[in-house]
Amino acid sequence: MAGSGTAHLRDVGDAVLRVEHLVVEFPARRGQVVHAVSDVSFDVARGETLGLVGESGCGKTTTGRAVMQLERPTSGSVELLGRSLTSTDGASVRRLRRSMQMIFQDPVSSLNPRRRVRDLVREGLEIWGDPQGAFTSGRIDDIMRSVGLDPTETADRRPHEFSGGQCQRICIARALVMDPEVLILDEPVSALDVSVQAQILNLLEHLKNRFGLTMVFISHDLSVVKNVSDRVLVMYLGKVCEVAPTDAVFEAPAHPYTRALLASIPGNDLGLPPSTELISGELASPIDPPSGCRFRTRCPRATDLCAIREPLMRPIDDGHFVACHHPVVD
Ligand SMILES: Nc1ncnc2c1ncn2[C@@H]1O[C@H](COP(=O)(O)OP(=O)(O)OP(=O)(O)O)[C@@H](O)[C@H]1O
Ligand code: SF4
Ligand SMILES: [Mg+2]
Structure with a gap:
């Protein structure tokens, strides 16, 4: 099905996060099943930013939530700092989970409107505990300053007094207070004005x-991901299509879906005949995904093989992997 496999997983000793064969399914009406995430694997090395892109409904948020254990994976494994989050007991997961924080798309609704900013920033420590007692109010103020919030002016105010961009700064401070190793950012700037988006991206x-x-x-926006990511992973209908260093994704995209996504960015010029880039039709249903390659019902390069055999991830260049029977390789 756009594809499975683990050929793109690296043998990196310092992988902070390693996700293998992640599957998330939801029950649907009449006993049907939503195949939201189907055999997704990836790793993230220390200090790296992995961009995860794909159109609406392809399973990005579900992947993020399952990695965070906010959604129980149907199967598959998630390792954080070399330790399994999917097989350890509740107490260990709680301890490990502190090291991974998630930031959501809509900062305003992520914040309790009745709480003051300093309490909101401190809230994670109240819930998860502060075993080292490391977070004095001075340290909370430092974190607030580091995200561009002046504690004297903002600490006693409530979220409704702030803009969307400032609310996202508060959310980022709430995550940082937990001293995380990993941040999972789910469309962190999509709800913000374009000028504010740049400020938040620079801050991150x-x-x-x-x-x-x-x-x-x-x-969902490749042009946002381009500026922040070291590597990019492209998803389609719950599957991984392509993983590569960011430059390779933009300069030599090999998967027809990646090319279609790039071609849809205004002003983008891949220098190829337009017909190669076109995709038609709507995203297929995750309740009844197409056989073989899940992208085949929209792919301009599809053949009979694509309907009967799922393409597996395979290398086409250094660090560049694609799940396609007929990739575009120059
Ligand atoms: N709790 C749920 N119950 C049933 N189906 C769900 C649930 N959560 C997500 N889905 C479905 O799983 C699929 C993947 O959804 P998901 O929100 O992960 O996509 P996404 O890539 O984040 O999309 P967007 O760009 O719109 O945020 C969609 O078909 C969605 O309708
Ligand atoms: S060429 Fe086949 S395998 Fe490749 S993306 Fe298109 S349908 Fe999928
Ligand atoms: Mg989403």
């Missing part, structure tokens, strides 16, 4: 370096 880059963070950056 700065924080990544300052706090030594590893990131998974989820977006």
